[in-house]
Amino acid sequence: MTHRPLSHLRVLDFGHYLAGPMVGMMLADMGAEVIRVDPPGGPRWRDPAFDMLSRGKRSLVLDLKTQAGRQAALDLAARADVVIENFRPGVMERLGLGPAALRAANPGIVTLSLPGFASADPEFAGLPAWEALIAARTGQFTDMGLNRRLMGINPSFTPLGMASAYGATFGAMSVLFALGARDRNGGEHIEVPLASALFEGLVYNSEQVQDYPERYKSPREVELDRRAAESLPMNLPFEDLWPLLDPFYRTYTCADGRGFYVVACSIKGHQRRALAVLGLHDLAENLPDFDAYLDRADWPADWALRNFPVGPKDRARVAGAMQAAFLTRTSAEWEALFGAAKTPGTAQRSTAEWLGDPHALASGLVLEVDDPRHGRMRQMGNLAWLADDAGAMVKRPGPEPDDLRPDLAAILAEPPRPAPVVAGPATGWLEGLRVLDLTNVIAGPTIGATLARFGAKVTHVQPVQPSVDPWNAVVFGLQAQRGKESVLLDLGREAGRAALDRLLAGADVVTMNGTDAQRDALGLAPDRLAALNPALILVQLDAFGGPRRGPKSDHLGYDDLAQAATGVMLRFGGGMETPEEHAHFGTIDVLTGFCACVALGAALERRRVTGRGGVARAALAAAGEMIQAQFMYDFAGRGPWNEPSGRTAQGWDVFYRCYRASDGWMFFAAPTERAAALSRVPDLADLAEREEDAGLASALSQRFAARKVVDWATTFAGGSAGIVPLGSLHATRDAALHIESEGPLDIRHATYRAVRHDRHPMGRWVDLVAPNAVRPDKAPITLPGPAPKYGAHTRMVLEGAGYAQDQIDAMIADGVASESWSARYLPE
Known part of the structure; x- marks a missing residue:
């Protein structure tokens, strides 16, 4: 364990509360030496959650208000690689420890600042950075989901630390990417405003499409529109929401009274599998099923089984039949059956139950640590990890105060870090990185879209025949596929696999979302990739994977299932009788994509040092823990689980x-x-x-x-x-909106920025959050243009892989490759 992914790095962690310490924990969890710098009297936040976030670190008490304390900090910085802080803007400068002073001590140092709001924002920079103030001002507590809007509950409060979680993942990935570019760019200062990170993390909740087709609206959205048009009150009782919920996207009650959440909509075959597991074969055979990419005017029925949502004439009978079936078995029985049948579903659990779940413990998604203050303590596991890093399962508890003091002289006797030799202007951190993106929906595509802003060239590979309906693939893809090339290949055929192998041989990174079994079936088994391209890094995310295998490692899952499994839904809804999906689309999906970028950053650092590739991992369930970090722990004598929850929380x-x-x-x-x-x-x-x-x-x-x-x-x-x-x-987006055709966008001087892509290939304008959560001093950020139509670059990509035009023509004619899924960008 002396040679872990980040064991060559030293990090000074001046962070307090959630965001800064979480960055330090993520780096320590992958082997970095992290020194927590405490003020006299100890940390500001004395809480078991802070002890968890301090695991793997050492502590040094410094009085930064004295010359001796400041000098000791500068001497340490000269022998470190990274400095993390999340003070209010200007505090580090007043202490004499701002970016310029730290870079004078160490020209190659990477400094990360995590203020609540952008330090250059004249309106918001002075606001205190309390989690809930950031959430409230950004819009997290208003219009909290379709259920709450229909029930007339506004505002809604949630204790989830989403701004800190999004900010910490942006911060950790940025530090690692910047370290990899030090030989080109030198040291770097990075600012990640937590409010900007939150706005980006909730991007799918402010996405707006001109003349959005009615076919993509859920029954709840249709009901909201109806009530608004008819000036009816928003006062629907919770129990009356049942008829408006899609049968393949909701909670059902099982024989043991526990809820079981199903997410089997929109992915080809999932609906039929769900009905088959429930013994409803006859029902499945009598439901309409046809090409989801047809325009609605060409539909042979009023809905398609592979489309979301289920049509109104079948909704009640499908849901009723499914509920009757669920009542015949316990939630545990259904969980085993759904998992074995590769059908997405999970029992509802509380946070406390998840911390004791056999799979969570076996897989390392939850770890047990012998803490000196709390005894045997269960904690959230790694949020990002490398598959062959045995140290991911072993955690040192948080430090005793000033435990580094005996070793301080030895550290200060080390020579300062050498200054990097920089020639030429700064480039994007990932300039020249070639990424193959084999993912779909939200979490996986978020990886490639994030890498593109830092200069990576991303090629998105999808099947010739879509497996995902237009709502998930195209509507969500408006955000998730920005900045990418698009190629369509049939990877189920030998010729398609051969084309993929050519692309893999010339790639640095390949991304996929799926279980180990799905990974291997795609030809992406680690041994095979290592033989094909030893330096290749596979970035893999799934629902319930962990550093080790567990009984549910091959269970399929999506954002909402991770919410249900880890306790988010019971917390938000208030209990087992009223579970609710957390109000925002992509709450966990986007965060998991960011966590995967952190894992990739560690893999790239290891490759820079050792030359070898490997497998970088993240999981939806781990991200579900991350947004609950303030209370994702348990031990004998723990206080009550009385955090705010339910519909009336303020x-x-x-x-x-x-x-x-x-x-x-x-x-x-x-x-x-x-x-x-x-x-x-x-x-x-x-x-x-x-x-x-x-x-x-x-x-x-x-x-x-x-x-x-x-x-x-x-x-x-x-x-x-x-x-x-x-x-x-929506109001935050509208106040920050920039029209793309009006020229370049300045992302540095405002906390919030959004872009209207008014020349979109879809033929409609679309409003999206701008990628401005990460603000480097040196490296440029690429502002991506609109997502291309699926298949738009098939010919270009295949030509770049060495295929001649007649070969490409033959591949397209034979269905091995394609240039389009449908005549329209967005089927209507």
Whole structure:
């Protein structure tokens, strides 16, 4: 274990709370030497979650307000590779430890800053970076999903640390990519505003398509449109949502009373498999099934089995038959049957149940650590890992205070890191990297789309006959396939496999989303790839894979199934009787793609040092743990599982929650100052002496309701407490919208940026979040153009692989290759 993927790196971690420490943990989990720099008196956040995030690190106490402390930090930086911090903008500069000072001490150092909002943003830079303030201002708590909108529940609060999770993965991947480019670019400073990262992570929730075809709207969206058009109230009871849920995309009750979540929509064959497992063969044979890529005007029936959603005349009878079948067995029995049949489904579990799940423990998705403070402690496992890294399953607990002190002299006796020799202007971190992308839907394609912004050349390979319906492939692909070339090949035929092998031989990276069995069936078994191209890196993500095999490693799954399995749905819905998918499309999908980029960053670092490729891994279930990092642990004597949950949640407590002002909703955050924050405000000072009980919440509600949001925000400005209006993702997008045809987009001076692709090959404009979460000082970021039509580059890619034009013609004529799935970019 002396030669782990990142064991050659030293990292100084000045992070506190979630985002910064999470970056440090991810790097330590892959072998980096991470030194946590604590202030006198110890860490600011004393919590079991922080102990988990500190695993594998060592601690050094430095008083950065003294010259000696600052000098010690600079001396360490001279002998380090990376510095992480998530202070408010300007703090490190005031301490004499800003990027310029650190680079003067070490020209090759990579520094990462994780502020709440962009440091160059004149409107938001001064806001405190509390997780919920970021979420509220970005729009995470408003219009929280179709269910909540139909029920008239707005706003909704969730304790999930999504901004920190997205920001940490962007930060970790950026550090690793920048390290790989040091010989070209030298040292680098990177800023990742957490609000920008959150906005990108929730990109599918603000995607807007001109004249969006009705065929892609779910029954809940249709009902929302109807109620709005007829001026009807949004007051649907939870139990009345049942008829509006797609039969292949919902929770069913089993014989043991536990919910079982099914996601078998839109992927060819999954619906039939689900009905077959349930014994509903006759029903399956009597449902319409035809090409999902036909325009609706050409459909021979009012819906197709391989399309989402199920048509209105069949929805109730399909759902009713499936519910009746589920009631005949327990959830555990169905989970085994669905898994064996390669049909996506899972039992609903709480977070506590997931931490004790046999598969989670066997696979390493959950680890047991002997913690000096809490004893035997179950924790979330690696969020990104390399398949052959045995150390991924072994975790050192968090450090005792100042445990590095005895070894400090030896570290400072090391020579400083040599300065890199840089010739020419800075280039994209991944310039020249050749990526083959074999993924579909959201999580997998997110990898390639993310790599493209850093300069990688990404070629997306899909089948000649689509296995995914247009909603998942084309509508989601508007975002997920930006910046890529597109080629269609039949990999089920020898000639198609031969073409893929040619592409693999010249590639650096190949990505795929699927289980080990699916990977090997595609011809991507690690041994085969190593023989074909020893330096090739396979990036693989799946639902329930881990560093080791477990009983559910080959179970299929999607975002919602990871939510159900790891406790997100029960937390959001409030319990087993009312589970709800978390309100945002791609909550876990996008995050898993980012985690896979972190794993790739580690694989590229290892390849740079050793020359060998390998397999970089991530999993949806691991990302489901990551967004619950604040409470993803268990041990004897743990406190109650009483985090905010359910439809009525408004915050954690009276000092960290949503309130209504005279002109709208806002979020008030004073989690550390608490009553002291009130004492400085004349209109609230008398409440500072009140007991922290329900009466105080009521009194504060009355006071806050008397004035406008902007007045309260101004009153609390400048301190560690803060107030922001509750934004919406759509409003955030519209306020930050740039028209693509009007010229280049500046991504550096605003927290939020979005692009209207008004010359899109689809023939409709589409609004998407701009890729601006990562802001390097030196390396350029590529702003990708619109996603191409599937198959648009088939001829060009095959020609680049060495095929002559007559060979390409023959391949297309024979169906081995294709240039299109349908006449239209987006079937209507």
